[in-house]
Amino acid sequence: MTTSEASNTGSGSSGIWNLPNILTMLRIVLVPFFVWFLLADNSHHGIWRWAAVLAFAAAIYTDKLDGDIARSRNLITNFGKIADPIADKLLIGSALVLLSALGELPWWITILILVREWGITALRFVVIRYGVMPASRGGKLKTVIQTVAIFIYILPLDSFAPWLVIVAFWVMIVALAITVWTGVEYVIEAIKLRTAGSRA
Numbered sequence: 001m002t003t004s005e006a007s008n009t010g011s012g013s014s015g016i017w018n019l020p021n022i023l024t025m026l027r028i029v030l031v032p033f034f035v036w037f038l039l040a041d042n043s044h045h046g047i048w049r050w051a052a053v054l055a056f057a058a059a060i061y062t063d064k065l066d067g068d069i070a071r072s073r074n075l076i077t078n079f080g081k082i083a084d085p086i087a088d089k090l091l092i093g094s095a096l097v098l099l100s101a102l103g104e105l106p107w108w109i110t111i112l113i114l115v116r117e118w119g120i121t122a123l124r125f126v127v128i129r130y131g132v133m134p135a136s137r138g139g140k141l142k143t144v145i146q147t148v149a150i151f152i153y154i155l156p157l158d159s160f161a162p163w164l165v166i167v168a169f170w171v172m173i174v175a176l177a178i179t180v181w182t183g184v185e186y187v188i189e190a191i192k193l194r195t196a197g198s199r200a
């Protein structure tokens with residue numbers, strides 16, 4: 001999405017019940033299953049861990065699918081612009097908290113990412129009367145890299161390939177850097193939206 005789209009609340013229709021939005025809701029429904037499977041496994045890296053991998057992969061697939069469908073069929077709605085990043089944050093936030101609680105990911109990484117993610121979500125609602133601030137390209141890239149890092153973390157393959165843990169950590173560090181950087185960009189974007197809105 002571009003800045004001009006961000007500042008234009010009218011660029012999305014208000015209907016909720018279309019396929020991309022239903023896929024976004026499905027992603028939210030998959031989150032408790034993912035959490036349940038990961039907790040049931042409790043770092044044993046057995047069958048439940050594979051179930052968690054499948055639930056995570058299915059959720060990620062709905063993310064790609066809803067974006068593709070929304071763009072190709074021109075079904076971009078204001079609900080989707082807000083709900084899609086929230087669904088991503090629920091999935092990614094749950095994964096990060098659980099990985100940290102299981103002792104597989106340092107808490108400081110989880111806390112930094114969560115503060116940025118929910119801070120920007122709160123900011124979106126603060127400036128919503130001036131315009132919808134949809135996901136930027138950087139924000140989307142950040143979500144992709146976070147997703148790759150989490151996927152490598154949850155794959156129960158460390159006994160075959162112990163180096164995967166190191167790869168997962170460094171991919172996560174790259175994700176963290178982009179997360180913080182795009183967070184700063186959104187703050188600048190929000191200030192611009194507010195300034196333009198106050199002048200109008």
Ligand SMILES: O=P(O)(O)OC[C@H](O)CO
Pocket residue numbers: 084085088089117120121134135136138139140142143182
């Ligand atoms: O960085 P955000 O908050 O715009 O989130 C990006 C979304 O997760 C992309 O789907």
